[in-house]
């Protein structure tokens with residue numbers, strides 16, 4: 001390659017890799033596979049080796065990929081958090097072993113560990129207590145996410161046992177189990193939120209959240225894999241792993257002390273298949289030289305230790321034929337394309353279907369019925385089509401035109417500017433939407449009507465006893481018809497009606513969530529209910545009033561106003577009101593109500609361990625205080641919790657505004 005051409009290629013690759021790093025680390029929504037990313041990075045490494053004069057000092061080949069954000073406090077790492085050299089080839093491992101052998105002679109051992117596919121975290125403990133949790137960030141500085149880390153149950157707040165150093169740092173990987181991922185991602189999709197591609201992205205997206213109470217709802221876990229400290233009493237990595245286990249840290253049982261590279265390869269071969277039986281994703285095996293002294297001798301490159309390497313498994317993929325593309329309609333009316341495949345064995349299971357996400361994805365892949373496609377099951381649980389084998393495309397295959405009509409009711413589909421999904425607008429006449437809405441309404445997180453399960457709803461819909469949510473509350477007058485149905489004895493009819501009657505006591509926020517307004521998930525419903533207090537206030541709120549609510553963006557606000565603009569929906573709510581459902585927040589009797597805060601102004605910032613922000617706000621107002629929405633000289637007190645933005649802190653300090661804790665606030669009331 002000529003230097004001119006090399007320069008152009010290097011520039012293009014650099015720009016592309018920087019973008020992918022951003023998608024992966026900051027947005028947690030990568031657009032290419034890890035394998036492709038690694039191939040491109042390797043190409044850049046090779047080019048820079050051939051033309052060293054063209055290497056930029058901030059080339060992605062020299063940097064750890066992540067970034068720090070502005071939303072958390074930045075913390076300097078005491079020991080840099082590096083990346084790991086990686087390879088997909090066994091020959092590279094043998095070369096690695098030869099390099100080590102050359103430097104150390106033959107007397108050394110390796111430790112093999114699973115390469116957990118999550119995000120790395122540095123935890124600092126002081127006198128046996130968790131002091132800090134910091135992300136890798138750019139490798140030298142990271143985000144202080146301590147409050148989020150504290151919600152992870154397997155990370156000890158306080159150590160047990162003895163012998164731990166007064167101060168040390170421990171590194172590990174935060175991840176989400178596959179089962180939790182599948183469940184939570186399905187909920188996201190149901191709420192109209194963008195699903196995450198895999199558990200890693202979900203875990204990483206979660207750790208970036210500002211609201212720790214949200215983080216606490218998402219089950220994360222953490223394996224620890226490296227101990228750092230000054231003058232540690234251990235000579236080897238293996239020994240230290242045993243010690244940290246005894247202090248209460250979770251260390252994977254799948255580790256192996258190896259005498260030579262052949263034993264390492266055995267471990268790698270073993271997990272080639274075993275990895276699919278684990279409850280969490282791994283993307284490879286990490287191989288580390290065991291002795292600390294030898295690690296020191298080997299040292300580091302700019303980006304990774306020379307004493308460790310990771311072997312990555314290629315995502316499993318297989319070719320098969322795309323028989324047809326069909327469309328599914330969800331509860332919200334979103335139409336999802338599904339690829340129906342010639343059944344094929346992949347990663348231990350028979351795959352018949354793959355997701356195609358939306359029209360953009362079909363266009364991107366240019367996938368057509370009759371094509372031969374490459375299907376991948378990597379970290380992801382749901383197989384997906386990664387590309388079309390164009391060499392095998394029969395002549396004259398017509399391009400796929402995304403359906404323009406609903407496969408269930410024939411309505412013309414609509415799409416909002418800027419959104420990926422097409423929707424069937426016929427929400428009161430499209431069977432899967434009608435059924436889905438009722439199922440959502442009776443679901444565990446909404447009205448929780450146990451006795452009216454998903455199957456029963458379908459059965460009653462088919463028997464024309466249910467068409468609409470409000471019909472549920474009319475079932476009590478249809479006992480005779482109910483009793484005639486299959487599998488419906490006197491007792492189950494009684495149960496059914498009783499469950500329905502009981503649901504009338506469900507609080508407003510559950511009813512609101514149950515209505516299934518697009519983008520109004522559980523948390524949003526709670527926020528809206530607390531803010532507007534009753535359905536009429538909410539229904540009459542303007543876009544501006546809606547977006548003024550903390551964490552309600554324009555997308556949600558628009559969806560809410562659209563919902564209430566429809567007469568059908570207003571009629572439904574009127575009917576449900578008459579049926580006796582809760583459409584206002586039950587005013588909690590605030591025992592503390594007084595006028596102790598009269599004439600004083602407050603602003604709340606950050607997160608609190610014992611209180612929700614809304615709760616504090618209610619408390620302040622119930623005691624005569626007034627809330628302000630920004631920091632100005634008019635503000636009397638800033639009630640600050642964890643994770644308060646640094647700019648707010650500075651502004652308050654500059655204006656000399658007293659910063660108080662939630663506990664200080666409580667004592668003002670006593």
Ligand SMILES: NC(=O)c1ccc[n+]([C@@H]2O[C@H](COP(=O)([O-])OP(=O)(O)OC[C@H]3O[C@@H](n4cnc5c(N)ncnc54)[C@H](O)[C@@H]3O)[C@@H](O)[C@H]2O)c1
Nearest residue numbers: 020024030032033034037083084113114115116120225286
């Ligand atoms: N698809 C994309 O767009 C995209 C973009 C950027 C990066 N990536 C992927 O991420 C990789 C780079 O990420 P990276 O720099 O974090 O490297 P890496 O993930 O390949 O290896 C380093 C990381 O491994 C983790 N790890 C897991 N188990 C471990 C164990 N037992 N011991 C030590 N560390 C362990 C640690 O978090 C450590 O930071 C790339 O190779 C690529 O595959 C993909």
Ligand SMILES: [Zn+2]
Nearest residue numbers: 406409424430
């Ligand atoms: Zn339809």
